[in-house]
Amino acid sequence: MLNQQADLNRLFNALADPARRAMVERLSRGPAPVSELARPLPMSLPAVMQHLDVLEAAGLVRSEKVGRVRTCAIDPAALSQAEQWINARRIEWQGRLDRLGEYLKTLESEGGDDGSSH
Amino acid sequence: MLNQQADLNRLFNALADPARRAMVERLSRGPAPVSELARPLPMSLPAVMQHLDVLEAAGLVRSEKVGRVRTCAIDPAALSQAEQWINARRIEWQGRLDRLGEYLKTLESEGGDDGSSH
DNA sequence: ATGATAGTTAGGTAAATGCTTAACCAACAG
DNA sequence: CTGTTGGTTAAGCATTTACCTAACTATCAT
Numbered sequence: 357m358l359n360q361q362a363d364l365n366r367l368f369n370a371l372a373d374p375a376r377r378a379m380v381e382r383l384s385r386g387p388a389p390v391s392e393l394a395r396p397l398p399m400s401l402p403a404v405m406q407h408l409d410v411l412e413a414a415g416l417v418r419s420e421k422v423g424r425v426r427t428c429a430i431d432p433a434a435l436s437q438a439e440q441w442i443n444a445r446r447i448e449w450q451g452r453l454d455r456l457g458e459y460l461k462t463l464e465s466e467g468g469d470d471g472s473s474h
Numbered sequence: 475m476l477n478q479q480a481d482l483n484r485l486f487n488a489l490a491d492p493a494r495r496a497m498v499e500r501l502s503r504g505p506a507p508v509s510e511l512a513r514p515l516p517m518s519l520p521a522v523m524q525h526l527d528v529l530e531a532a533g534l535v536r537s538e539k540v541g542r543v544r545t546c547a548i549d550p551a552a553l554s555q556a557e558q559w560i561n562a563r564r565i566e567w568q569g570r571l572d573r574l575g576e577y578l579k580t581l582e583s584e585g586g587d588d589g590s591s592h
Numbered sequence: 593a594t595g596a597t598a599g600t601t602a603g604g605t606a607a608a609t610g611c612t613t614a615a616c617c618a619a620c621a622g
Numbered sequence: 623c624t625g626t627t628g629g630t631t632a633a634g635c636a637t638t639t640a641c642c643t644a645a646c647t648a649t650c651a652t
Contacts, residue, residue: 364490373639402643405601
């Protein structure tokens, strides 16, 4: 899917803000109402709402309103998407370094040359 | 360190752009000069340079200029910092869900009640 | 019904982002 | 020396972002 890209945009972008990360950190320890997410943050409630919108659009958080309180919770699936992208990159460069290491080792054992030829 | 926060800001922010991710993906497969990073991207060279600046500021990429060509390579350490943050969150909510599961299990085994009490 | 609590909407603003073009510099090739 | 390649700097511009305040709605308690 080409929208994988858009997903990652929203995801990483959501995580790029300290207030939003703080919210995710709080929610990682359990669900919470909006006002509790807002309390430690040095900004107005409407500002927190906007951050919450970003988090929901990124799929990191879902929320439901019952009575007059909206309770928020993390959605673990989204985070693991980001993790997967990072992981894929690690595999790539690690594989490359491994192959490079192998290559250097074969050079080493293939005769007494110190490799400084040119 | 409080600057851990600033680091994560720069890191996730750097990864939030598709052009920058494309550059990182390319570099995961091996070093490349600026112009090669630029070639597949639908934008001007100066624009690519700015993205490169962002990636370097985030510590994701380092580069060195020899002659007139600047060669870029990923710096694996930075990526794993992002990974660690994500991982820490996973541990938290997973631990919580595990404890919740345990709790539900004790409720279940503690008598023939189906749990729908009140 | 009155008032407090929890959240939402609307509208505005200052700063940051992601580009652009044009001009420029340094290295190397002929 | 001249032109070309690879990169860089500068300046400008449209859009987005991250806030704010003020006003408003809906629930719940008394």
